[in-house]
Amino acid sequence: MPRCSASIGIADFRQFLFTCLTVAPIINAKISYNKIERTVENDNIGDDSDYDLLIICPKKFSFALRPLVRHKIKHNVSTNIVTLKDIYSQSPEGRDDAEKVKLFIKDAYDNRNISYVLLVGGKKSQFNSWHCPVRYVQMGNSWETQILSDLYFADIYDSEGIFSSWDSDDDGLFGEWIYGEQPDDKYLDLYPEIGIGRLPCRNRLEVRIMVRKIIKYEKSTYDKSWFWDIVAIAGDTYPECYNETWVGNEGEYYSDLVLENMTDFRPITYYTSDGTLNGWFDIYRAINKGCGFLYFNGHASPRTWSTHFTNSSNWTKAFTVNHIRLLHNRNKLPICVVGGCHTNQFDVSIFKAFNSLQRWRGEATIECWSWLMTRKVGGGSIATIGCTALGFTKEDKVSFKGGACILEVQFFKQYGQDNVDIIGDTWANAVSWYIDTYPVDWNQPLTNDSWIDVQIVQTWNLFGDPSLKIGGYP
Numbered sequence: 432m433p434r435c436s437a438s439i440g441i442a443d444f445r446q447f448l449f450t451c452l453t454v455a456p457i458i459n460a461k462i463s464y465n466k467i468e469r470t471v472e473n474d475n476i477g478d479d480s481d482y483d484l485l486i487i488c489p490k491k492f493s494f495a496l497r498p499l500v501r502h503k504i505k506h507n508v509s510t511n512i513v514t515l516k517d518i519y520s521q522s523p524e525g526r527d528d529a530e531k532v533k534l535f536i537k538d539a540y541d542n543r544n545i546s547y548v549l550l551v552g553g554k555k556s557q558f559n560s561w562h563c564p565v566r567y568v569q570m571g572n573s574w575e576t577q578i579l580s581d582l583y584f585a586d587i588y589d590s591e592g593i594f595s596s597w598d599s600d601d602d603g604l605f606g607e608w609i610y611g612e613q614p615d616d617k618y619l620d621l622y623p624e625i626g627i628g629r630l631p632c633r634n635r636l637e638v639r640i641m642v643r644k645i646i647k648y649e650k651s652t653y654d655k656s657w658f659w660d661i662v663a664i665a666g667d668t669y670p671e672c673y674n675e676t677w678v679g680n681e682g683e684y685y686s687d688l689v690l691e692n693m694t695d696f697r698p699i700t701y702y703t704s705d706g707t708l709n710g711w712f713d714i715y716r717a718i719n720k721g722c723g724f725l726y727f728n729g730h731a732s733p734r735t736w737s738t739h740f741t742n743s744s745n746w747t748k749a750f751t752v753n754h755i756r757l758l759h760n761r762n763k764l765p766i767c768v769v770g771g772c773h774t775n776q777f778d779v780s781i782f783k784a785f786n787s788l789q790r791w792r793g794e795a796t797i798e799c800w801s802w803l804m805t806r807k808v809g810g811g812s813i814a815t816i817g818c819t820a821l822g823f824t825k826e827d828k829v830s831f832k833g834g835a836c837i838l839e840v841q842f843f844k845q846y847g848q849d850n851v852d853i854i855g856d857t858w859a860n861a862v863s864w865y866i867d868t869y870p871v872d873w874n875q876p877l878t879n880d881s882w883i884d885v886q887i888v889q890t891w892n893l894f895g896d897p898s899l900k901i902g903g904y905p
C-alpha cells in the first residue's frame with residue numbers, strides 16, 4: 432500500500448472556492464518587492480568558461496532571474512541563464528523538447544563542467560502546456576500510466592559513458608515499464624551526474640517570489656538559532672490492524688533514524704504515539720515557530736498530508752494546502768522532506784475538478800502541496816523534496832527492504848553526518864546511494880521489487896535551487 436491518502440481531507444470543491452477567493456489577496460497583501468534594477472548586466476558566461484549552475488527558463492522569466500544570478504556569482508557560484516529558445520536552436524537533434532533540454536545539459540556538462548541545473552517553469556497557469564519541458568516516464572500501474580521525473584534530466588550518462596536516453600527501444604516513449612511486466616526500456620542508469628532542482632513557476636510573480644526567498648535565505652540563515660531545530664512529524668504509517676506484518680509505528684521509526692543522523696540539531700517530534708500529533712493545528716504551530724529542517728513521514732495526496740494513530744484506521748486531521756496558505760514562519764524557512772505520495776505532483780490543475788476520479792485523488796488543486804509550501808509568501812519552506820507519484824515503501828516490496836523512507840533517511844545522513852551541504856549534492860548522493868544499495872535487476876522474473884526501486888528514485892523531485900547552500904553563507 433503506497434503512501435497515498437487521496438480520500439482524506441476537506442472536500443475539493445470547497446478548496447476550489449477557497450483558493451479562488453483567497454490566493455490572490457494573500458499574495459497581494461504580503462509581498463513587496465525591491466524595484467528591479469533596469470541596468471541589465473551581461474550575465475552570460477564567456478564562450479569557453481566553466482560554470483557551476485545552469486539555469487534553464489523561458490525567455491519571459493529570464494529578467495526576473497537576474498538578481499539570483501548576481502547573488503550566486505557574489506558567492507562564487509558561477510551561473511549562466513540559458514533560454515529555451517536558445518536551447519532549441521542549439522540542440523535541434525533532440526526528438527522532443529525535453530530531449531533537446533537534456534542534450535543541452537549534456538553539452539554544458541561535457542564542455543562547461545556544470546554541477547547543477549535549475550529548471551524554472553511549471554504549467555502555464557492551469558492549462559495543459561508547460562513553461563519548461565517535463566519528462567513523463569511510462570511507469571504504468573493501476574493508479575497512474577505515467578509519472579513526472581526530473582531525474583531524467585540529471586542522469587546524463589550510463590556506466591559505459593553513453594548518453595542515457597531512457598529510451599533503449601528507441602520508440603520515443605521513455606522509461607517504459609508496466610508494473611508486473613518486463614521493461615520495454617532497460618538499463619536506465621539512474622545515477623545523476625548533476626544536482627537538479629525545479630521551480631515549477633507558473634508566472635513571473637512566482638519567479639520573483641522564489642528569487643527573493645533564495646537570496647534572503649542564503650544571506651540571513653547562517654548560525655541563526657532556529658536553524659538548529661529539526662521538526663519530525665509522523666505516526667503509524669501502516670496500522671497493524673490491516674496487516675500483521677506492519678508492526679510498530681513506521682513513520683516514527685524512520686523519523687527517529689532521521690534525527691539520529693542530525694546530531695548537531697535539536698530534535699522536536701510530533702508523534703501520534705505520545706499524543707503530540709493529533710492534526711493539522713499541531714503541524715501548523717510547529718512550522719510557524721521556524722526550523723532548519725522539517726520531515727514528514729506518512730500518507731499524502733497532491734493537496735493533503737496525514738497519518739494514522741497507533742494501530743488505528745483513524746487518520747490525524749489532514750494538513751492541507753489550505754493550512755499551508757496560512758503559514759507565517761516568515762524568513763525561518765526549513766528544508767522540507769515529505770514522506771507520502773504525490774505531494775510534488777506538479778501537473779495538477781483546478782480544471783481537474785470536473786473529473787470525479789482526479790478530484791478524489793486530490794489533483795484538482797491550483798498548485799500541489801509541495802510547490803505551495805515552497806513558493807509560499809511570508810513562510811513555508813525554502814526547498815521541498817517529495818514524490819511526483821505514488822511513493823512506495825518497503826511494505827510494497829516482496830523483500831520488505833528499502834523503499835522511499837530509507838532514501839529520505841539517507842538524505843539527512845548525507846547532510847548531518849557527511850556534511851554535504853549543497854542541496855543538489857545531498858539529493859544526488861542520496862539517490863546514488865539508493866541505487867547502489869538496491870541495485871535494479873532489469874530482468875527480474877518473479878517480483879516487482881526492482882520496478883518499485885526505479886519508481887522511487889524517478890519520482891523523488893526537488894523543488895528548489897539545487898545550488899542552495901543549506902544553512903546559508905557566513
Ligand SMILES: [Ca+2]
Binds near residue numbers: 597600602604607615
Ligand atoms: Ca521506449
Ligand SMILES: [Ca+2]
Binds near residue numbers: 622
Ligand atoms: Ca548517470
Ligand SMILES: [Ca+2]
Binds near residue numbers: 668678
Ligand atoms: Ca505499523
